[in-house]
Structure formats: structure tokens, C-alpha cells
Amino acid sequence: MITAENLHKRYGSKNAVDGISFQLQPGKVTGFLGPNGSGKSTTMRMAVGLDRPTSGSITIDGKQFSQHKAPMRTVGAVLDAGATHPGRTGKSHLKVLAATHGISASRVQHVIELTGLGEVAGKRIKGYSLGMNQRLGIAAALLGDPAVLMFDEPVNGLDPEGVRWVRSLARQMAAEGRTVFVSSHLMSEMSQTADHLIVLGRGRIIADAPIQELLNSGEQRVLVRTEQTSDLANALTARDVSISHIDAETLQVTGLDPRSIGRRALEAQVVLHELTPQLTTLEDEYMKLTGDHVEYRSGGAFEEAAQ
Numbered sequence: 001m002i003t004a005e006n007l008h009k010r011y012g013s014k015n016a017v018d019g020i021s022f023q024l025q026p027g028k029v030t031g032f033l034g035p036n037g038s039g040k041s042t043t044m045r046m047a048v049g050l051d052r053p054t055s056g057s058i059t060i061d062g063k064q065f066s067q068h069k070a071p072m073r074t075v076g077a078v079l080d081a082g083a084t085h086p087g088r089t090g091k092s093h094l095k096v097l098a099a100t101h102g103i104s105a106s107r108v109q110h111v112i113e114l115t116g117l118g119e120v121a122g123k124r125i126k127g128y129s130l131g132m133n134q135r136l137g138i139a140a141a142l143l144g145d146p147a148v149l150m151f152d153e154p155v156n157g158l159d160p161e162g163v164r165w166v167r168s169l170a171r172q173m174a175a176e177g178r179t180v181f182v183s184s185h186l187m188s189e190m191s192q193t194a195d196h197l198i199v200l201g202r203g204r205i206i207a208d209a210p211i212q213e214l215l216n217s218g219e220q221r222v223l224v225r226t227e228q229t230s231d232l233a234n235a236l237t238a239r240d241v242s243i244s245h246i247d248a249e250t251l252q253v254t255g256l257d258p259r260s261i262g263r264r265a266l267e268a269q270v271v272l273h274e275l276t277p278q279l280t281t282l283e284d285e286y287m288k289l290t291g292d293h294v295e296y297r298s299g300g301a302f303e304e305a306a307q
């Protein structure tokens with residue numbers, strides 16, 4: 001279990017992480033989502049002692065990472081997959097890690113198989129592709145069979161097969177009861193992997209909720225088609241209901257569910273041709289949530305923080 005309490009990190013005058021608190025649950029994939037520069041990597045680095053909080057704390061099972069007797073058995077982290085010795089083979093890299101952390105050599109072969117590195121494990125790391133390096137990083141993270149896994153942008157630069165593999169590995173690890181924490185700046189990625197989302201914007205938490213809840217939090221819009229648009233609009237008009245005319249036969253209604261719209265149409269003797277709830281996508285929600293929190297926007301303009 002990872003717990004952050006009022007965690008802050010300042011770099012000079014910059015609040016990279018600005019007082020965040022959260023608790024991650026075992027058995028779930030928690031997505032850590034936010035635009036570039038929102039503080040995800042800094043938070044993860046503090047969790048494994050690579051950076052010190054300016055104030056507040058981030059602990060794993062109640063202790064700071066450095067206080068754990070066997071850190072590799074506690075947390076498996078892939079924060080920088082490139083941090084290896086290029087002249088070694090993948091297998092010898094894993095063997096050294098195992099030997100220096102009191103992990104049995106049999107785990108090395110096991111994680112090589114688990115990560116699909118079998119064919120390249122005997123080759124030097126300097127010849128590895130990005131995908132192989134990513135798999136090697138994950139193999140190292142799994143070596144100590146830890147209950148907590150932390151992956152920073154694990155699918156960056158991977159091909160579609162690699163992306164699918166990382167997703168299913170994360171899900172499998174959570175199904176085994178582990179706490180799985182995965183960062184990404186892409187909602188589309190997280191929506192296929194995570195059960196729960198923590199959304200960060202400019203170092204602050206802007207959402208901490210199950211994916212389903214985020215999906216349901218948007219206002220439901222319903223598309224209605226009829227030849228009697230004005231009769232229907234009259235029948236539906238009420239406080240908190242907004243109706244917009246899309247074209248001569250189509251209305252978009254917010255504030256009423258499809259069932260109520262159907263019932264009112266029947267009472268007003270309006271014939272409906274279509275009644276379609278418009279699903280809010282996670283992407284829509286994410287854009288809404290982070291719209292004011294983006295540091296770098298497309299178009300090349302740099303916008304200074306305006307908080």
C-alpha cells in the first residue's frame with residue numbers, strides 16, 4: 001500500500017508537487033494521470049527515495065522506502081528503463097541485481113520468461129530495442145516478487161504488441177493482489193488499464209476516483225429525433241433542463257434521462273424516431289478536468305501558471 005500525506009516537492013520557486021494526499025489500494029491498477037510536467041514522475045521518485053519530499057511524506061506499507069529491509073521485495077519500480085550497464089547481457093544484469101539483493105537465482109529465469117525476454121536475455125543490452133529495454137526494466141522490477149509495482153509511463157515508445165503486453169501484465173499483477181501504480185499522460189491508455197484514477201494537474205490532485213465514477217460524473221446528454229421538435233421542446237421544458245436544436249429534426253437534451261424524455265413525449269403525443277444517450281467519454285472528462293492545468297499547450301505557446 002502506498003500512502004502520500006500532504007506531499008510537497010519544490011524545485012527552486014517551482015512547486016512540482018503541491019500538497020497531495022492519496023492512498024492506493026492493493027488488487028487494483030491505479031492510473032496516475034496528468035499532463036506533462038504535472039508532477040507524476042517526481043511523486044514516484046519520492047516514493048522510492050530517489051528524491052526527498054520538501055515536506056509531507058510518501059510511505060509504502062507505513063514505512064519510507066529506505067526503511068524497508070528488502071526494498072526490491074517491497075516495491076518493483078520502473079522509473080527509468082535505460083538505467084542499465086550496456087555492456088552486460090540482460091540475464092547477467094538481472095543476476096547481479098538478484099545476487100546483490102539476496103534474491104534466489106531461480107527468480108531470474110522466471111522473470112525472463114514472464115517478460116518474454118527469453119530470446120534476447122543472452123545478448124548485450126546495448127543492442128536492445130526500446131521495447132526490450134522496457135521489458136528488462138519490468139523484469140528487474142518483478143525480480144523480488146514485490147507486493148507493490150510502480151511503472152512510470154511504461155508504454156512510451158512501445159509498439160502495439162508491447163503496449164498490449166504491458167496492459168495485461170499490469171492487470172494480471174493487480175489480479176494477484178498487488179498494488180499497481182501506473183503513470184501516463186494519455187487518458188486513452190489509462191481507460192484500458194486502470195480501475196481507479198488519480199488525476200494530477202500542476203502538482204495538485206484534481207480527481208481521485210474509480211474510473212466508472214468519473215464516467216458517470218459528466219452530465220448526461222440525450223439525442224432525440226422527431227418531426228415535432230417544437231412540441232417536444234415544449235413538453236420537456238423545465239428548470240435544469242437544457243434543450244438545443246441540432247437540426248430540423250434533432251434535439252440535444254441535458255438534464256433528463258432517456259426514460260423521462262420518452263414518457264413526456266408519449267404524454268404530449270410526440271412520435272420519436274430516435275432516443276440515444278450520448279456517453280461521456282473519459283477523454284471528455286479528462287479534458288474538462290485538466291483544461292486549466294496544462295502547462296504546455298499545442299501551438300507552441302508557453303503559458304505561465306496562473307494559479
Ligand SMILES: Nc1ncnc2c1ncn2[C@@H]1O[C@H](COP(=O)(O)OP(=O)(O)OP(=O)(O)O)[C@@H](O)[C@H]1O
Binds near residue numbers: 015037185
Ligand atoms: N530535478 C528537477 N529540477 C527542477 N525542476 C524539476 C526537476 N524535476 C522535475 N522538475 C519540474 O517539476 C515539474 C513536475 O515534473 P515531473 O517530471 O514530475 O512531471 P510529470 O507529470 O512526470 O511530467 P512528464 O510526463 O513530462 O515526465 C515540472 O515542471 C518539471 O519541469
